[in-house]
Amino acid sequence: MTANWFATIAFFAWPIVATILYRTKSFSEATLWTILGGLLLLPSNVSIKLEMIPAFDKNSLPNLCALAGCIALASRQRAVKSGFGVAEILAIAAIIGPVFTSINNRDTLVYGPTIIPGVGYYDGISALLSQLLFLLPFFIARRFLQKSSDTESIMRVLVIAGLLYSTLMLFEIRMSPVLSNWVYGYFPSGFVSEMRYGGFRPVVFMKNGLTAAFFMMTAFLAAVVFWRLKSGVVRLFPPAGVSAYLAVVIILCKSAGALIYAGCIGFFVRWSSPKTQVRIAVVITTIGIFYPLLRITDNFPTSALLDTAMVFSQERAESLKVRFDQEQQLLAHASQRLLFGWGRYGRNRLYEENYGKDISITDGAWIQIFGQFGVVGFLAQFGLLALPVFRAMSALKYTSSARDRVFLAALALIVALNLIEQIPNSSMSSWNWLLAGALLGRAEYLKAVASSPRKSFGAANIGKHSLGAGE
Structure with missing residues (x-):
């Protein structure tokens, strides 16, 4: 653009x-x-x-x-240094995998008048550097955002950012999504696609209205954490009031997905135990990881979901059917180069044989990654998002305060939602990777302190600062 x-x-x-x-x-x-x-x-x-x-x-x-x-x-x-393990293997696969993808895609694709040149080592190195840059926040957060005070800072920053951004979102809800055009001279999304129920979904400077609504949902969940702990973020407003205000903004965003996440997960963040929350996060993450396998084997309940969608809206049911049909066709195309995928530059997409027109709809990040970088790329990237949630489940027992457990469980849920959101939509960002890295780093820190506190950190330091108070 x-x-x-x-x-x-x-x-x-x-x-x-x-x-x-x-x-x-x-x-x-x-x-x-x-x-x-x-x-x-x-x-x-x-x-x-x-x-x-x-x-x-x-x-x-x-x-x-x-x-x-x-x-x-x-x-x-000061930080805990992790050894070589699953996270390192997944990171290497995510970064190096695109090189093998490019080596396997040096052939030219011809669809009528549309010609897509092959790629080679140069593109492989370029993709490697792009992946490394994209994953940087994961490595940074894993290494340096390990303490309970860092997890609390993440939640606090989310709430403050949500409150500040909500003013711009409310403006666009009233005036239409115009800020990107006013400030940067273009609109990143389709203007018509942001019209809903006689109004508009706010976009501000995000990719689209769905991404903006999802961010506001995570800010709401962070606010609910402080409401649960009866701890204020903004001095003039009670935590319950902040949560209620952000909930209203989410409703005005007119995004069904964000509203469902906020309602269902917000309930558990406020009233269920941290252990239950982490278990829910693990279930959500498992569904996201196994979704491609379920689709390939035709074991995902697509018919039941279509029937459910028809109850609410025929338009939504038809849209969902188109999405499922597209995924099936794209999966069939991806299966031809299953291991490392078709590469970038549209090679993973579908085209009319005679006219060369692009007929693909690739809304979900999962099918984009699966088609471009194959099974290896999907397992590497989604595995890096999923691993911190599983590690958080085993690390929860090492927390020494209720406050620490609440923050850890809430972060695990947000990371799990970030993963599952990549199934219907594409909202992968550096912020997603930072949250996943911070969760993994926190889990590793808790285990390291529990296993060898005196050797790793010094008894005097542990005695002076409890884990729940920020180590």
Whole structure:
């Protein structure tokens, strides 16, 4: 998409913003705001491309800024160092896998007048660098956001960001989604697709209205955590009031998925035990991981879901049927290069044989990853998102305070929802990876302290600062 000159200024100004953040805030808060602020404020679907290096966009540029901050301040941060294990294997597969994908896709594809050239080593290296940049927040958060105070900071930042962003969302709900066009000179989504029930879904500077609503849902869940703990985030407003306000904003966003998540998961965050919450997170994660297998073997209850959707809306049922039909066709195409996929540049998509028209609808991130990078790519990326949830389940027993358990369980649920959201939609971002990395780092920290507190951290330090108080 073509944006105006201010979009370019925003990109080049972000390193300055990050520098100010790292100079004025704690390390964890600066890292959180650098990544999340880029997601919320920088233009979507726009990038700055320089020769021989991956494009700078709202994901990669904040990631590099956070990396620079970590390099500058890493010596001040104490952390548990993890050994070589499942997470490292998955990370290597996610980063190196695209090289093998490119090697296996050097053939030219011809669909009538549409010709898609083959790719090779150059594209493989480019994809490797892109994957590494995209996953940077996972590694940073896993290494440096391990303490209970860091998990609490994540929830607090989410609530504050949700409250601030809600003002822009309410403006667009009333005036239509115009802010991206006003500020950056373009609209990242289809304007008609954001019209719902006689009004509009807000987009602000996000990818689309669904992504904006999903972010607001996670902010609401974070607010419910503080409501449960009777702990205020904003001094002038009670935690219950903040939760109620964000719930109203979610309703006004007119996104059924975000509303269902908020209602169902919000109930468990507020009233169920942390152990129950983590178990629910594990169930959600398991469904997301096994979804492709269920679709390939035709064991997913598509007919039952279509019948249920028909009860609410024939239009939604028809839309869901189109999605399922497309997934089946794309899976058949992906199965031809099952292991490492078809690669990038539209090679994973479907085209008319005679006219070369692209006839694909790839809404879900899972089918995009599955088609581009195959089984290896899917298991690597979704495995990295799922692993922290499973690790959190086993680490929950090592927490030493109720407050710590509540924050850990809520973060596990948010990470699980981030994963399952990639089945119907595509909202993968640096922020998703940061949350997953922080959850994994926290779980590893708890296990390390429980197994060898004196050897790893010193008895005096453990005695002075309890785990629940931020270690």
